[in-house]
Amino acid sequence: MKKNRPKANSEQYRLYLKGSAIKRHPDDNKVMATRKRIEELKEKRAFEK
Incomplete structure (x- = not known):
């Protein structure tokens, strides 16, 4: 994981994910999906515990 990552569920974090996805993939929508x-799935697993 990169350092100084924005807080999860924040607007900056969404933009950060989108930005890093675009760098790696031209097909941004597929990556985001x-x-x-x-x-x-992670949330479900955490909820089941």
Whole structure:
């Protein structure tokens, strides 16, 4: 993980994720959808514990 990452669920964090996704992938929407799904799965797992 990179240092000085913005707080999760903040507007800056969303822009940060989008920015880093664009750098790595031209297909930004697919990346964001995948990340969103991963986050949802993480939340579900945390909730089940």
